[in-house]
Amino acid sequence: MSPEETQALWLSAKVALCATAVCLPPAIALAWWLERRRFPGRFLIDALVQLPMVLPPVVPGYLLLLLLGTQGPLGRWLEATFGIVVAFTWKGAVLASAVMAFPLMVQPIRLAFRLIDARLEHAAATLGARPWRVFATITLPLAMPGLIAGCVLCFSRSLGEFGATMAFVGNIPGETRTLPLAIYSLTHVPDGEAGAMRLALLSIALAVAALLVSHWLGARAERRLGFSDHRAAHAEL
Amino acid sequence: MSPEETQALWLSAKVALCATAVCLPPAIALAWWLERRRFPGRFLIDALVQLPMVLPPVVPGYLLLLLLGTQGPLGRWLEATFGIVVAFTWKGAVLASAVMAFPLMVQPIRLAFRLIDARLEHAAATLGARPWRVFATITLPLAMPGLIAGCVLCFSRSLGEFGATMAFVGNIPGETRTLPLAIYSLTHVPDGEAGAMRLALLSIALAVAALLVSHWLGARAERRLGFSDHRAAHAEL
């Protein structure tokens, strides 16, 4: 592998991992809020979350640029207050991926929250568990398969994210040139196909590695949650 | 709205709807297979499904072109056998969207299948229901929230699909120029922003309409599945 390829590989891994990590807490909070609370404007929030998906990725990318560029209102504020610059840095790539992948993470988590038997949460309350403890010890562990599915979707989507990243932070070698952007660059040079293919294979390898981790986590969770027990307790048929 | 805008709007709606419809049956079958059967190579299939997501959309788009273009092996076969041409037609746009959105549909359906209590399926078997009847009357209805979540993700992703469509069927007004392609075109024009904004709003309106339908279906399913009953049966706390 050439140094550029290695660089793009690690950058992609870093960006996708960070995007997943950045998305997870707000996705959990939002999924819970949308699923468990009835409030006016709930539908609006729901639609808003979905938004980045339904637009071509350049659009969210440009909006990020307007908002978080060095000249953008939020970008200036971030820099002034925390000294954080996201524009044209890998942090911006993380942000672009996170925004695009966020809806993909929220949906499975919501689904898991919905399918949990609320009576178990109530049973915990009768044992003195205050709401946050119920959430941490009952709701969240029972929703684990949903969390894992959400993370898989989010990570995969981040790995493949191209349009928003390109529009927001550009294609800067070593800083924002993730695998998809590097692949794009290769389509513009003669005989770039072989190189693009190599990078595509690297993307796939990365995704497979992530999938393996998720499978392992999933199997662990299944064991912990006793799904497999259920299956075992009744028949291999 | 200009005629071009109306055209792009309807085309997008048609393409996203068809992509969702095309994805649903194989997604259900595959989700069931991956979730309920242990077989060698299962992991490979799992990875393969995820594939289009982890690559920049042009790559799957280009592969579709190689395979299903008028010169591609499958494309030729389709044309010779069924007289179907997908290259440079809206059917190709449907295909591109479907391929990109497929993994998004499979995951929530799998999740729902996993979270169903297998003992209910076994109870149905003791009442003489053969496997397909168990699936149709127990598994599938109980997985309805997952099906809906999968459809929402698939439809939204299709609405926003840009890269694969562009690479596979190009940007032909009235045939393959969906809203995202129309929007992207406008970003190439210095004063295209206003037009892009109008089209983006149309996309959003379409997505919101779809979301409304899914909410309505979801509420119906919840009522039918008695999730709300559970909630009602124990406390508004």
Add this chain to the structure above:
Amino acid sequence: AAPATEQPVRVFAAASLTDALNEVASQWKRAGHPQPSLAFGASSALAKQVEAGAPADLYASADLKWMDYLDQRGRIDSATRANLLGNTLVLIAPAGKAFKARMQPGFAIAAAFKGKLCTGEPGVVPVGIYAKQALEHLRWWQPLQGRIVGTDDVRTALAFVERGECGAGIVYATDARISGAVATVAAFPAQTHAPIVYPFALTRDARPEAAAFLRFLRSPQAAAIFRRHGFTVPKD
């Protein structure tokens, strides 16, 4: 404070310049300078990024519009602006399926090839703007109605022709040269469309090192590279 070691020049350039600029950059590096950082993309996206304060010293556009856009907004150093390169518009066909064409009005282009004609989206993407002008000038636009497939950049159009999906295509000479799978049918005469030029300029916040690199881009050494990639290098 005294300037530290020389910083790498940051270039935002149109994607069609990828190959040529990469080569110029390695020459520059070989001359003892730090490897320039080259970010490629669509001219439009790059322009908006420069407008938003992108870390770019040098902007190279594939058409005049987007350079004007930045010029009007005061984001570039107008004094350094120059049309460094030119390109030629060519009609291509899949390799082995080349056809004959006389590049003049009255030629029955519609019957000359089978299938679609691919190019950048007509009137929108730079190559499509030139293509539309040329087709209209040759009065080929009407006969080809309904057979034109637009794409978002030249490379997609090229790929369609390479794969034989389109019977013909209109791309830049530089692109046609990249691919072994297409044959150039003919070049469009220069008068059929507006001149294809690549304006370069330093950005308003460019680092001092960038001026030297821009000078290098105008050197005979660089010009030779550009020519080898099919660009024309107009004499100032």
Add this chain to the structure above:
Amino acid sequence: MLSFDFAYARGSFHLDARAELAGGVTGICGPSGSGKSTLLLLIAGLLKPQSGQLRMDDEVLVDRARRVFVPAWQRHFGLVFQDGQLFPHLSVRDNLLYGHARLPPERRLLTFDTVLQLLEIGHLLERRPALLSGGERQRVALGRALLYSPRLLLLDEPLSSLDERLKQQILPFLKRVKDETRIPMLYVTHARAEVEFLADRVLLMERGRLGDETARIPANA
């Protein structure tokens, strides 16, 4: 009638059961955790014994040595689960009719109305299972299995959550079912009284072993 001789192990629990049962009602008693529910699941076809056979009349349903395993849905046995297992997405009516509706009319041994009336669940028909009380749920589960008119009925503590009055009403009904339809039953219960009233014989289950018949009770006890 029913005869079996099989072994099944799960974790540290080992079940080893052998019996040949004539028709009528066979009571199964035994301490909690002794394997009664497991035995019923094995007979129903929801668990696969590791070895052994199961036969109903002349039909071999399980023979591990010869790789025979007739799946649950082909056995036409009815099972009333200890915890009901009602279909949450179906109304009480649809739960009750799930097996019944697909039967050819001539195989239906009980009518819908009889069952509704005797189990006192007629007023619940449009309700979802989640909105039922514990006893109501148990009655619907019993009704669902009865309406399936099985050729063998497996009952796992079917009356445990019912009050005396209902028990006193349903037990004679089950006896009528037994006498009129001649459906043989395996009846798991902890209540001596139920066994004494209904069963022709009682088997004792202890630590996974099915004891010999401990008592032969006259049919009209």
Add this chain to the structure above:
Amino acid sequence: MLSFDFAYARGSFHLDARAELAGGVTGICGPSGSGKSTLLLLIAGLLKPQSGQLRMDDEVLVDRARRVFVPAWQRHFGLVFQDGQLFPHLSVRDNLLYGHARLPPERRLLTFDTVLQLLEIGHLLERRPALLSGGERQRVALGRALLYSPRLLLLDEPLSSLDERLKQQILPFLKRVKDETRIPMLYVTHARAEVEFLADRVLLMERGRLGDETARIPANA
């Protein structure tokens, strides 16, 4: 001690209950579907009455008129559900300790070992609930509530799936709990014998109405 007077409606079912209870064990009997479980849920704080109050000693837990509603987790009442409601993802041990572990030691009225021993569930500690038999599950649910050392224990047919031997072992244990810890209990059951052994008084529930005390049973019956 516990006093309430509230109304609650769900669909066509109306519950209207009023009582003032002294300490000790109060048995609650009544036909299936009469509202016994609903009453326990209301007292536990898992359902909100539409009107009325609930008071424990001097503490107002519910007063709809004054918009008081102390949530379940602050009431420190223990509830044994009719269907167990064990946490499927936790081992038996973690289920048992769920409420217990968070109690300050001086508020623990029973030790882990006592409960294990008397309910005979010591060998199940590492097991998941899905792998338990019906009776084992019921015992774990009972143990979990007992270990929480609640100031009021609500029991919904806690022994319905147990065999005679276990019942005869657990009933005296509950009596000891009652006498030694003085935890007051509401005990829903269909078994006359249990009520007679354990309860100081019995209330009759019928169609959503809590009857007056029907019997006062001497503590040592």
